[in-house]
Amino acid sequence: MTQDFWSRRKAKVAAETEAETEVAVAEPEMTDAEVLAAFDLPDPDTLIAGDDIKGFMAKAxxxxxxxxxxxxxxxxxxxxxxxxxxxxxxxxxxxxxxVVEHMQTAYQVGKGMLTHLEKLAAPPEVVAEDADEEPEEAPVQIDATVTAYAEIETELDEAPAPRRRMRFEYQQEVAS
Structure with a gap:
């Protein structure tokens, strides 16, 4: 193997085209009427319903x-x-x-969904009409029920910490 794959492939394609041209030169150009007469076929344009077209399906x-x-x-x-x-x-x-009536889609022909996605990805526009005025501070109201709950302390029964290792206890009977 002195040649790589593509060189061999190129040589094979060139050989195939050369073989095809030799076959084309060997066979004289025949008109459609001559080909139909050679295969004993009727003119395809004169076929009527019920005619058999199997002859036209031959590879030749x-x-x-x-x-x-x-x-x-x-x-x-x-x-x-x-x-x-x-x-x-x-x-x-x-x-x-x-079809669903008034169905709308975000897809646009030629543009896809790009414009719709760009609108979603764009940061919201902030309307700053009264930028000169400072916002009024609202008085802070403290809910009395929240403070009442915070003051109540609950005593939880503290359970003993769970054992981290398994311990086995055996009861031995004393023989007397």
Whole structure:
């Protein structure tokens, strides 16, 4: 291995494109009518309901002819083009029965929720209309019930401190 991965990859891609060009040169360009005649297929634009399009699904048929046949099939039978309900977001979210009236969102197209979050993060504006005047000091009122509770002392029964270690006591019977 004298070359690194990317050098080998680049050489492989170049070899693939060269092989494709050789195949393209070997095969003369055929018109759509010639390709359809070679595969014995009808013109995709003349298909009618009930026609079999399996021949267009062969790998040898050019992709643009396959797509033309599928488009014609979908136009003939619109049921085939409808969503089968297995799509995650296949529901109709514009149904007026499911829409909440006057629903508002903070999300703005192209801006996201940035402006709403900026308003929340901004410090509140302080209105200083009477900045020259000093606020009047309100007289301090002391609640009599609060002082009465503070003066009452309660005597708590102090329980003995819990033992920190386990102690076992054995009673021995004295043999006489």
């Amino acid at each position: 048929v050019p992709d643009h002819l396959r797509r033309r046949a599928l488009r014609r099939l979908w136009r003939l039978n619109p049921v085939l083009a409808n969503v089968d309900g297995l799509v995650d977001y296949g529901e109709d979210f514009t149904d007026s029965a499911k």
